[in-house]
Amino acid sequence: MTKRILIAGAAQEVSTFNPVFSTYEDFNIAVGEEVIETKIGKNTEIAGMVEVLKSDSDIEIISSYSAGATSAGPLDQASWERISSEFLEALKPFAGNIAGALFAMHGSMSAENELDPEGYLLEESRKILGEEIPIVYTQDIHGVTTAKMLKHADGVAVYHTYPHVDFADTGTRAAKQLLRQLNDGAKPVVVRVPIPALVRGNQLITESGLFGNQVNYLKGLHNDPRILNAGFQIGNPFTDVPELCSQVLVVTDNDEEFGKEVALKAAKEFWDNRLEMHADLDRLEESVAKAAKLKGPVVFTDAADAPSSGASGDSNAIVAEMIRQDYPHTVLVPIVDASAVVRAVEKGLGGRITAKLGGNLDRRFTPIEVKATVVSASDGTFPLEKWPSIEQAGPTVVLEAGKITFVVFSRPINLVDRAPFYANGLDPKKFHSIIVKSPLCEPEFFDDWCQINLNVDAPGSTSADLPSLGHTICARPMFPLDENVEFSPEPQVYNRS
Numbered sequence: 001m002t003k004r005i006l007i008a009g010a011a012q013e014v015s016t017f018n019p020v021f022s023t024y025e026d027f028n029i030a031v032g033e034e035v036i037e038t039k040i041g042k043n044t045e046i047a048g049m050v051e052v053l054k055s056d057s058d059i060e061i062i063s064s065y066s067a068g069a070t071s072a073g074p075l076d077q078a079s080w081e082r083i084s085s086e087f088l089e090a091l092k093p094f095a096g097n098i099a100g101a102l103f104a105m106h107g108s109m110s111a112e113n114e115l116d117p118e119g120y121l122l123e124e125s126r127k128i129l130g131e132e133i134p135i136v137y138t139q140d141i142h143g144v145t146t147a148k149m150l151k152h153a154d155g156v157a158v159y160h161t162y163p164h165v166d167f168a169d170t171g172t173r174a175a176k177q178l179l180r181q182l183n184d185g186a187k188p189v190v191v192r193v194p195i196p197a198l199v200r201g202n203q204l205i206t207e208s209g210l211f212g213n214q215v216n217y218l219k220g221l222h223n224d225p226r227i228l229n230a231g232f233q234i235g236n237p238f239t240d241v242p243e244l245c246s247q248v249l250v251v252t253d254n255d256e257e258f259g260k261e262v263a264l265k266a267a268k269e270f271w272d273n274r275l276e277m278h279a280d281l282d283r284l285e286e287s288v289a290k291a292a293k294l295k296g297p298v299v300f301t302d303a304a305d306a307p308s309s310g311a312s313g314d315s316n317a318i319v320a321e322m323i324r325q326d327y328p329h330t331v332l333v334p335i336v337d338a339s340a341v342v343r344a345v346e347k348g349l350g351g352r353i354t355a356k357l358g359g360n361l362d363r364r365f366t367p368i369e370v371k372a373t374v375v376s377a378s379d380g381t382f383p384l385e386k387w388p389s390i391e392q393a394g395p396t397v398v399l400e401a402g403k404i405t406f407v408v409f410s411r412p413i414n415l416v417d418r419a420p421f422y423a424n425g426l427d428p429k430k431f432h433s434i435i436v437k438s439p440l441c442e443p444e445f446f447d448d449w450c451q452i453n454l455n456v457d458a459p460g461s462t463s464a465d466l467p468s469l470g471h472t473i474c475a476r477p478m479f480p481l482d483e484n485v486e487f488s489p490e491p492q493v494y495n496r497s
């Protein structure tokens with residue numbers, strides 16, 4: 001008999017410290033067949049789900065609704081209400097006539113008056129689809145799975161890589177769990193162990209860092225038939241919501257004891273490694289002074305203004321310090337500043353403008369005045385190097401101010417690779433110094449050919465100096481926001497059967 005499986009998605013990662021709200025218009029909305037058509041053939045969770053489901057000739061895939069946006073500030077309430085109602089309305093025609101559902105979620109959404117959007121969607125979806133229908137969702141390693149999500153879902157598949165490369169694989173794992181429930185009668189029991197720690201730093205790189213060993217342990221468990229899914233979440237430290245934390249999530253086939261055993265082992269190891277996994281930051285003034293004396297190329301990692309983590313992208317903190325120190329080298333600087341773009345486009349190529357760059361969105365930055373020449377303009381639409389995403393920065397210009405070259409975007413976009421430079425005719429290898437607004441990039445993008453990567457302690461809404469942000473909502477005490485935090489692991493069990 002044909003089994004109908006519904007696929008839907010809702011995904012955004014927000015920094016609640018970014019003062020600019022996200023709106024409905026920031027989202028790519030797909031309805032009906034578009035949900036799948038726009039994702040298959042790419043490294044996406046939905047493509048992974050579809051691949052597994054297609055291997056079963058008795059399955060019919062129902063493509064429902066998806067809403068996805070680049071990371072940014074929290075969603076304004078009206079936009080959230082519109083997205084959530086569209087998501088839920090799209091489920092209603094299928095109530096009572098589907099066998100299961102798969103949701104591709106990020107896990108770090110937050111709205112003005114809803115601090116657990118994905119939990120709300122799962123709770124309401126459960127009401128619509130019924131208690132008997134298996135629902136499995138996917139999340140980012142930076143997601144914040146909550147008690148509400150687990151209460152209303154049968155399980156979760158989480159990325160196993162950082163930087164993330166296993167989007168499709170994660171969708172595959174979610175779909176496999178669903179099929180084991182439908183075809184083999186698997187009974188999911190989820191064990192969750194929250195850890196009161198938030199960490200940022202190079203040890204989180206799963207290929208090379210300490211965290212990678214811990215993830216590999218959970219990944220290896222997938223060969224054990226007792227395990228349906230297992231993974232870590234380190235949360236997005238910038239999404240200040242009640243259940244923000246790191247956590248281990250293990251979905252077993254009706255084996256609570258085994259779930260607890262492996263989840264506790266993984267959680268304790270994570271806790272023991274927390275100090276080593278925490279970022280070492282280079283002081284801003286010293287970084288600039290040090291790089292001035294280096295042959296180069298030098299990468300200045302400005303993770304505090306990473307749009308991919310939810311920041312506004314309009315920090316000028318590092319370049320302002322370079323100007324202050326009369327930095328002697330060429331520098332490539334990505335920055336968001338819509339009004340400067342408008343003025344540059346009006347002047348035209350070759351024109352000279354005086355622009356006040358930065359700090360238009362996030363007022364913690366003071367605009368810097370630069371006299372610059374407009375050297376190019378583009379529509380700001382381009383694919384990233386590896387992520388399956390087409391970025392839409394809006395009108396974009398390149399401004400040259402002496403040794404400093406600014407790529408100025410109208411809107412924040414993912415600055416996780418070199419594509420934003422290449423798309424504007426710029427080769428980062430031709431600069432002595434490059435400001436990179438992403439906490440970690442794949443090595444071939446920059447690290448493989450740069451002399452040094454300075455992880456700069458600059459201000460910003462996604463700063464790795466977590467105590468500088470001022471969390472007020474997440475559970476306390478929390479490492480490293482508080483002193484002398486203790487960890488007494490308490491596994492939580494979710495069993496829907």
Ligand SMILES: [Zn+2]
Binds near residue numbers: 140141142164
């Ligand atoms: Zn992530």
